[in-house]
Every structure is written in C-alpha cells, then in structure tokens.
Amino acid sequence: MSSAPLPSGLIVLKSYSEEDIEIEALRLQNSIKQMSLWDLETCRTIAPLTLEINELKREKDVFLIAHSYQTPDIVYGVADSVSDSYSLSKAARDAPQSTILFSSVRFMAETAKIVSPHKTVIHPSPEAGCSLSDSITAEDVRKLKEKYPGVPVACYINTSAEVKAEVDVCVTSSNFLKICEKLPGNRIIFVPDSLMGKHLTEHLAGKKEVINYDGECYVHATFTGAKIRSWRERSLVQGLDLKVLSHPECDADVLAESDVVGSSEKLMNEALKLSQEGKPDIMLITECGTADRVRAESENEINLIGTCVMCKYMKMTQLEDILQSLRAPRPEQIIELDSEVIQRAQYSLNEMFRLAE
Ligand code: 13P
Ligand code: SF4
16 A cells, blocks of 8 residues: 555544544554554544544444454554454354444455344445455356255355355355365365365365356455566575465465465464564565554564555445444445345354354
C-alpha cells in the first residue's frame, strides 16, 4: 500500500479532547509498527474513528472480527479477533456477543451467520466478493452431483452459503488435506479452487481420485515457481538463507519450491518463529496483509524479501465503513440468509469442525 487509508470526510466524526486523540494515536502507532505509512500524524487523523468504533462495540454488544488481510488500522485499531478463515468461523460461533461485525469479504460474513444464526451479523462492505466464491454457483454443484452420483463433495470455505448448502463438507486452507483424506470412498469432488485441487490431487495420489473444478484466487494465481527460483538464486549470491512460505491457493510449482505451506495464520506464526530463531530472510507468497501482521508482531529482526500482492476485495473495507455500519447499518449490510440454506450449510460446516479436530 503506498499510503494509509485516511477518512474521506464523507461521515461526520465525533470530537474528542486533544489528550484522548494523542493517547489513541500513540496506541495505534505502537501496535501497527509501520512508521513509514502510519506516522503519528496519520494515527491522529484516524484516532476519532477507532475511538468511536471501540465505544460503539461496547455499547451495542458487538464482537468485531477481522481477517488477517484487512488493513493494519482495522487489525490493530478495532478488531477483537484476527486470524484465518477456520479460526474466525469458530470465533464467530463462540462469541457471546449478540452482534458480530465481520470486516472481510462477503463469504466470511455469511459463514458467521450460518454458524450463529441467532446473532445479527454486520458486513460493512456488501460489494466485497472473492474471485473463488464468485466462480461457482449452487446450480454448478448440483450438476456435478448429477454427473458423479454418490461421490462426496468437499467445498473450500471461499464459497457462498448456497454452495455450502449443497455439499457434504466444507474445508479451509488449514485443514483441506486432513479432511479430504478422511472422506469415504476412492473419489471426491473438490470445488472451486483448481490450484488447491491440484495440490490435493498430488497429496491423495494412489489413494483417491480428485474431480477438480476451475476456480482460482486471482491474487495467489499470480505467483510462479520460476519467480521463487530466481529469488532463491539471488539470495544465495548474497549469502542469505531464504525461507519461502506460501499459501495453498498458489499453483503446485510454487508450493513445490516452498519451505512452508499453510493458512494465513500459519504463515504468520511460522515467519515469527523463523525470525525468533535468527532466520530473518523470508519470502511470503501470499496477500500483503500477512506481511503487515508479521511486521507488526515480530519482536526480532525480519527481512521480508520480494513483493506481496493485494486483494482488492479484502481492501474494500475501511474504518469509515465500519463506523457507519455500527452507527446505523444499511439493510444490505446485515447478512440475511434463507433458513433452509442456513440449516443445510450448517451441516457442511459442522462436518468441517468435527473432521478438523
Ligand atoms: P485463510 O483461511 O488462510 O486465511 O485464507 C482465506 C483467503 O481468502 C486466502 O486468500
Ligand atoms: Fe478471495 Fe483471493 Fe481475495 Fe482470498 S485473496 S478473498 S481467495 S480473491
């Protein structure tokens, strides 16, 4: 990101004393830990937003969940829980608050509603989709089931509630290999991520045939194995011990070149562990939010090599959208799902919780 997301001036901000603003700005700066983008002046500008959001959360009994790919002002300024999609589904299910505000893309907010249908779920950016969840409909799944009767269907969590309602089990980046291995029979249908499906096919070779779909994450599909090889060569010349950490939405040649493959949360934790062990030269093959979190949370030297790619959907939500939707959500910012869809989708998510543990 070349500049920090600043308030657009479209909503009127509450006024706070100079002292309150200063204390909040320092808190933000110390937790975001990116002086070049979030300097003290920028933190002073966003302080009225984070102060009011945190007040409204308490007043309205709201639990604010943010995916790791949200911007650092959201992650470190207002979120109560930040992680990967598996842990956040559990956080949404278990939160005692009556309302969940999910700062992320639409399918994650829908998942929160499915696992906790009696809670109000606010999604500040209804237009924030995902190239994977947009690649498949419930009708597409019904056609696959007709073509391959009796074959278990696993869907990646990056799908709509209607798609989840059609399948036998949901999986995430942290458990897809483990869960798919446990499904009965010698064939499975895996939707919609073709690259993750390719990785699964290799993992299950000789045990199960994988019937794959053709969706992909437009962010992770941009990385190539050749790029990693060239960075490894350059690092070797410079005497660096480069460690490559990749998300399983990347292509198989990327994963083959990687030292660690895992969910956004796993990649962050592994990077922190490596820096603690004195191995600071790390290449993070994923969305830029993971690098922001590593920078903020590492207490040791860290040298992030290469560039990350930003997800335009994940970056649609800004603090102003969160504040506006907390003050008075528009109807399209409240997740409403058909009760039968919820019930059927709950089955596939509960199967995920059962098989993942
Ligand atoms: P994680 O579950 O690893 O956070 O992945 C979600 C996602 O959308 C990655 O692009
Ligand atoms: Fe979807 Fe990819 Fe963005 Fe994740 S990074 S939300 S998979 S488009």
